[in-house]
Amino acid sequence: MKFPKWFGLMVFWMLVSISAISNLAYAQEKKNVLIPEVNILRGEFLQTRYMKGFKNPLKSEGRFLVSKADGVVWQGIKPFPSLILVGNSGKITNLANRQKSPKQNGKKPNAAMSKIMLAMLSGDQAELAKYFSIERSEKNSAWTIQLTPKGGMARVFSHIEIKGDRYIHDVLMIEKSGDKTELHFSNVSEEPSSLTAEEKKYFQ
């Protein structure tokens, strides 16, 4: 409430880069050509991060659920439990401490990344193409996509690489700051093809 929108506007054009990150919209119904499009996708993830200043990589793992109509749920299991919901409107909710601090919801800057992930996982190239130039190569049934950031996105990412076949398998993200993140997806499946009653609760 404190800062007038007007002045925000004044400085806006220099901030495009930053807000571009935190406001990647989830566009629906976009024609998919590069990454297979899915309605429902469940699976496990293993994330490995190589961070500046750290000797060892940071590993975390958990499960994920993509619903094209509703959004993505990231359920961290190791090293500590977490539950993050990315709605298809772009709103991010930390389901783990929803009661604890409702004000914080939707403001975590790192959650924005989940929206790019949402676009990757649900195969929304049109959305990705807004921020990256895309190069695709194919070998047998496997494909590789190279994302080169453009505009403000180039301030954050050096490069992103996505690999997959029927489904997405690996994502490698190299940030300008030198931090690097690898994501590996496994046990990915489209069944059951609709949300269970429990899963539906996430998106309410």
Place this chain on the structure above:
Amino acid sequence: MNQPKHRLAFFAAITWLVLVLALCFHQVRFWSSNNLDSDVMALLPDTKHDALVSRANDNMAKVATRNIVILIGSADSEASKSAALTFDARIKKSDGLLRAQATSEQDTQAALDFYARYRDRLLTTQQKESLEKDSPDSLLQSGMERLYGIGASIGLSSWISDPLGMAPTWWQSRLGEGVTQEDGLLLTQGREKTWVVLQYESGLSAFQLDGVAHLQQLIESASNDAKRLHPEIEILNAGVPLHAEAAAVRASWEINTIGYGSLAAVMLLVFFAFMKLRPLVLVSGSLLIGCAAGISVTALIFGKVHLLTLVFGASLVGVAEDYGIHYFSSRQGNPDIKPFPMMRYLLPGMWLAFITSAVAYLALGMAPLPGLQQMAVFSAAGLLAAFLTVVCWFPYLDKKAAAKSWLSDKISHSLQHWPRWQCRKTSHKFLALGAVLFIVFGFMKLHAEDGLRQLQSSPPGLIKQQKDISEILGLPSPAQYLLVTANSEESLLQTEEALKPHLDTLVENSTIRSYNAISDWVPSAKRQNENRTLVSGVEKKMLVDISASLGESLERPDSGNATFTFKDWLPLKFTKTLQAQYLGEADGKWGSVVMINGLNSEQSLASLADLANSVSGVKLIDRSGEISGLLKHYRSKMTVLLFVGYLLVVVALYWRYKWQSWRALLPTVLAALLSLSASAWLGEPVQLFTVLAQFLILGTGVDYGIFLLEHHTDPSSWLAVCLGAASTLLAFGLLALSATPALHTFGLQMLFGVGLSWLLSPCFRLSVEKHAEATLAL
């Protein structure tokens, strides 16, 4: 005997010719350099302010006069965005008429790098609170969450340089709550629509008087393009340049209507009165020279000529024709007298008439309002030039007196049949009673209004859009803001920081919507050091904890302990508004402006004034209030002067006409009272310009009375008066059509006042017998 006088006349005619040629030269330069002013503020005095207040006023005005904001909204955000892109594409084709307000990639990077260097000196209020109050455990938890978050860490720097991710949050709060960005467009929500915000800067350096709304047309054509694609979208636009342009277009129409309208009327009257081409050409020529001189002299004295001066000045056409008409009607009435002797005979009277009118006009300039002074100078200079043209040139150019025409004959002899006031007649008694009632009830309806609005005429559509945009987006007022001053830059920033919590309270209880202070961008050194200590303390502890649990030995990168000041900040190519808020130093004092957004009611203005009084070094600047106060002050001052004027006229009349004075005075007094009550009946408020019109009514009205006492028997002079009054009435009648409330009021008052005193004066004329007596008595 005649020789020296003729030589003198010849010399005068040649001198005047040289001056008129110089005038032509100046006119060419004036119209090619475009020295027209359309800013309402330029009409108003810069009240006695210290250097910082003046600088603040200047800075705010400079920013406000260029910016234009466009909102494009639809319930479907995709439609809004695509419409906005279409709109913008059309604007881009406009050759710089409107320029997007964009910061280059380089400047953006420079600003990001600059703030990255000092990132632990910058905290929003919420961040500061959270670092101070939140338990180390919960801070550690959010650090860990960022570390293990899904996807990239997404900061402006690596995780280790900003483990809590505070820099992006700080930037977002600079960007503004509720403002988001998608696809390179700025979005905001409101009225159940998603609005794309486009910002432009007007590329027009000055306003042309070509009567074309260049900016508005461009915006309309861009809007049409966008609407063709998405018919349901709503487009709103606001910005001072649009108002200024609308005023300029309107003014150009008014100048043409009043100027050419009165000129045409004068030409018709002159033609039918004299039935010859020469008087027509000569009288028109004197008017053109008069108007040109008005413009040139005003431009020479004031540097620029304001549009409203031109609108007002256009009515001069209806006043300055008097001298020419007077000359030709006298020639027509007395064809035996040759041009030069005729001019010598008329000269004393014409001088007197010129001086009284010029003095009446110059009286307008007594109030130290630059706008009024321009109008006064314009009119006086214009009258003088028209007068000199008649005196110096007409005897040379006029060869043969015009024969009597049907019209001149009719008018000349109308005086004999004019009704005469007779207090014994019952019908006249009723008439008097009616007039008294009209005046009394009219006066009961009188109300005063001194707002700045009387000088401004903006189309209601623009005003509504401006309101809508303020509601959706919030627009700060360039005329009402807080001025902060201190003895040093550091204490200036500290004063702002002491003020901001109070403003936060006003925002919380919705007294104001929001505010913007430069200390948000450049905190005081004290605050920077506090923040740095706080942040580094929290981060060091967190890194130790995380190192322990992960078996790492993390080290916080050294961010140095330097603080930054305006000197470092100003070279960043930030937006002009922000830079304009920093006033720098003047007379050993530093100053800054805190802009207030959503200051809509008297009540919130009052709370802000209270706040300003309670924090030392803070002052509420209310330009609108100041100006209203000033207009009110001069309205009452001029009212007193008006009474003094009447008193002087009474004394002067008594000195010449003794007890017959009332015959000259009463018609004017009646006309003044009737015109004032007539405008009250019409619901027009009394304002400074009403009082000023009353001055001119006194000046011209009494003239008619004097004339009838002096030249009762000369029909050719009565013809001159009637022709003069008719064109004067027309000019001011046309001025009453002006969209500018002040000029409208002025025109209306003059129309009523001059018209009534002209019609009423002959009603109180002396009867033939009494005239003889009176003449004997003198």
